[in-house]
Amino acid sequence: MHETRSTNGFDALDKAIKAAGIAISLVMRVPAPLKPIADQVIRAASSVPANIAEGAGRSGRDRFHHYRIAYGSAKEVDIHLRLLKGAGSINTSRAEVAIQLFDDVRALTWRLIHPRE
Numbered sequence: 001m002h003e004t005r006s007t008n009g010f011d012a013l014d015k016a017i018k019a020a021g022i023a024i025s026l027v028m029r030v031p032a033p034l035k036p037i038a039d040q041v042i043r044a045a046s047s048v049p050a051n052i053a054e055g056a057g058r059s060g061r062d063r064f065h066h067y068r069i070a071y072g073s074a075k076e077v078d079i080h081l082r083l084l085k086g087a088g089s090i091n092t093s094r095a096e097v098a099i100q101l102f103d104d105v106r107a108l109t110w111r112l113i114h115p116r117e
Contacts, residue, residue, distance in 0.1 A: 019102045020048055022094055027041045030090065041080045044074075044076040048073045051073065067112045074109065077102055
C-alpha cells in the first residue's frame with residue numbers, strides 16, 4: 001500500500017490516522033449521558049487526517065486553510081478525550097496514547113502552517 005505523507009516529509013498524516021483510530025475506538029461504548037461528547041470525538045478525530053490529506057492536495061492559502069482546520073480539530077479532540085478520561089468513561093492509558101499522538105500531530109501541522117524561511 002502506498003503511504004501518503006505530508007509535503008515536507010513529516011508523518012503528520014500517519015500519526016493522525018493512528019490517533020483518530022484510537023480515539024474513535026475509545027468512545028464507541030461511552031455511557032448515554034456522554035454520547036454527545038463521544039460524537040464530537042468521532043467528528044473531530046476523523047477531521048484531522050481528512051484535512052491533512054486534503055491540504056496536501058491543495059496549494060497556496062487553500063492548503064494552509066486545511067492544515068489550520070486539522071490543527072484546530074486535533075486540539076478539540078484532545079479536550080474531549082481529557083473530559084471523557086476525567087469522567088472515567090474511557091481507558092486512561094489508551095486515551096493518553098491518543099492525546100500524545102494528537103499533540104504530535106499538532107506540532108507537525110504547526111510546522112506545515114508556519115514553514116521556516
